[in-house]
Amino acid sequence: MTNGKIAFLTAAEGVERVELTDPWQAVTDAGYTPVLLSPDGGEVQLFDHLDKASTQQADAKVSAANLDDFAALVLPGGVANPDALRQDEDAVRFVRQFVTSGKPVAAICHAPWVLIEADVVSGRQVTSWPSLQSDLSNAGGEWLDQSVVIDGNLITSRKPDDLPDFDKELLRALESATLT
Secondary structure, X not given: OOOOEEEEEOOOXXXXXXXXXXXXXXXXXXXXXEEEEEOOOOEEEEEEOOEEEEEEEOOEEHHXXXXXXXXXXXXXXXXXXXXXXXXXXXXXXXXXXXXXXXXXXXXXXXXXXXXXXXXXXXXXXXXXXXXXXXXXXXOOOEEOOXXXXXXXXEXXXXXXXXXXXXXXXXXXXXXXXXHO
């Protein structure tokens, strides 16, 4: 790993708050620097399920982000967030580049929709919120009902209750990346 910056990619709204803030805190506590990217920059509206929660300022637009500046990518869920991201060409391209680079990519809940759009799940084992099971299978992935599934550099989890396992495996992948 060349540096300790971790990219978090979200849309401007519909982000499940805890799926951003919990891994954000985990990487911060481990000494990494989280960086929030979004398609438009500006303020990101977080939600507690369907209720508006806090907001967070994006650090940069994803179109201006450089893969080489980051050690890993985290894709928080929420239903509207990944649905918006998968319609943004710059976001999809960034995710595809990250996955093919071999650097860790961690996606939780509905975020694997973006992995599908980036065409990077075929032949991979993944998990997600259960309603994405058919989508992931139709994209060539093997869906598993587990709290966290690791397949190469992909780390996926189902839901907020899985965050302890998700965070643990994200930090394990970051630690392994620093050793290589």
